[in-house]
Amino acid sequence: MNTLLTFSLPLLFSTLVWSGYLEYDQDVLIPEDWTHVGRVNPTENLELTFALKQQNVDLLEETLRLVSDPDSAHYGKHLTLEEVSSLVHPSDLTQKVVHGWLQSHGIKNCLTVHTQDFLQCTMTAEVAETLLPGSKFHRYTRDSQTVVRSSAPYSVHDDVHQHLDFVGGLHRLPPKSQDLRKGRKLKKSAGVHFGVTPAVLRARYNMTAADVGRAQNNSQAVAQFLEQYYSPADLAEFMSMYGRSFLHHSQVDRVVGTQGAGKAGLEASLDIEYIMSTGANISTWFFTNPGRHESQEPFLQWMVLLSNMSDLPWVHTVSYGDDEDSLSAAYMMRINTEFMKAGVRGISLLFASGDSGAGCKHLGGGQNSFRPSFPASSPYVTTVGGTSFKNPFKITYEVTDYISGGGFSNTFKMPDYQISAVEAYLKTAASTLPPQAYYNTSGRAYPDLAALSDNYWVVSNRVPIPWVSGTSASTPVVGGMLSLINDQRLRKGLPALGFLNPRLYKLRGQALFDVTEGCHLSCLDEQVQGQGFCATPSWDPVTGWGTPNYPELQAALSAE
16 A cells, blocks of 8 residues: 555544543744744644554564564564554554544544554644644744744643654654755865765775666665755766766656755755665665645654555665654654564665764753764664765775764663673773763664765766765665665565664674774863764774675675
């Protein structure tokens, strides 16, 4: 089922008696870079997403562990969308209560998904504010983007709250996109940096012209959320300039969503050009999610799509993230469940680790802490950090890119698959670690691995652009390599890699180039003086296990 299911909510029972309210998202802060336009007209339509409580989430997590652990007898025995739906779909009582609640407010125009755990409903602002007491919808603008959000916390009747994880479309504002050419330490006068191109990547990671896709049942995807679009003409130009030495596709096979008009986005151009030149000759999809309405959240829209499409690419790379502390725990926990649903289906989700190093949050009173990013900090995705060449004028070994995001989650506990690796790092690096008050040593640690993230060449709006940098570059490169490895596996009749981390950590650095030099940035204060964590032998929270030595990684991951 590849489209949302349309239905009108039936009248499930005629009398509803509510006994109280539970408040959600108690702190609502509108960032200063958003300008308030005004209250939304009461008759204006909004589209809100209701995340219904799922069943068997613990069993889903255990299933993911079993199908992702190469030592398990269930390794690679992935589920279909139908099997996932039968496992996690909301209980009859949950559906009855939520549907009845909506219907009692006259809300009938809704869409659901195959797994029945999301409802997307259209209603007027007046109805929404009655349905969700406390909410007050306003319009905000930043640059050319406008959104509709509530400026105040919302509540739901406590008879209903136990059946809902959250309501989307009220509070989350899209994060500002990174300037991929700002803040880099460029020394243009020192000589002409040759920059990173597909040929440079293939040379560094020992890939040959023969390393291209050939399987008919293989595909990969990138997803964009920040009003970013790619240009087919730019992609064709990029491949004609940089892809002549290997078999490749010059066109995206499928666009999911609506491509916007106007100039191509640098982020989108970077992502699509490098996943298709690294994962060369593999069918590629482009998810573009501007949101069908100002009240929708593009990232959430993408998650809803994954819950509703039975035919999906095996590898998805995403260059998108938010500060963990800007999101509610309920929201992140539910998104983690959506990641697990993808993983048990054999889908690999890769997220950029971010471009702010360890990050920094000012706590007041002169105190600071590091600031982890989500979804990079999710235990159920593979997170990719960034590196630079030691010598920027030739292909050498790699060192830390100082912007490479990494650290420890303040929300999610450390998953079992990485405990021994992280404990070894904390022990061996003990004398050089930042003060422990800055981070949570028991949290999910990231990134998991890395790749070059500095000084890429990108074609955007028909112009070759140098010095494009960020983990948005390293992530599609790693994704393309995993797609090539999937290609080998599928041609052997083996299942796709799926959720990679349990297998990656069991390799213990085998088949990767260990990055042991350099530190990333953090808080500019007296205690840490702008320095976060530093790279060490073996795993570290700056570059993970290191960068791929493709032939060895392909051999290690193509085995049964």
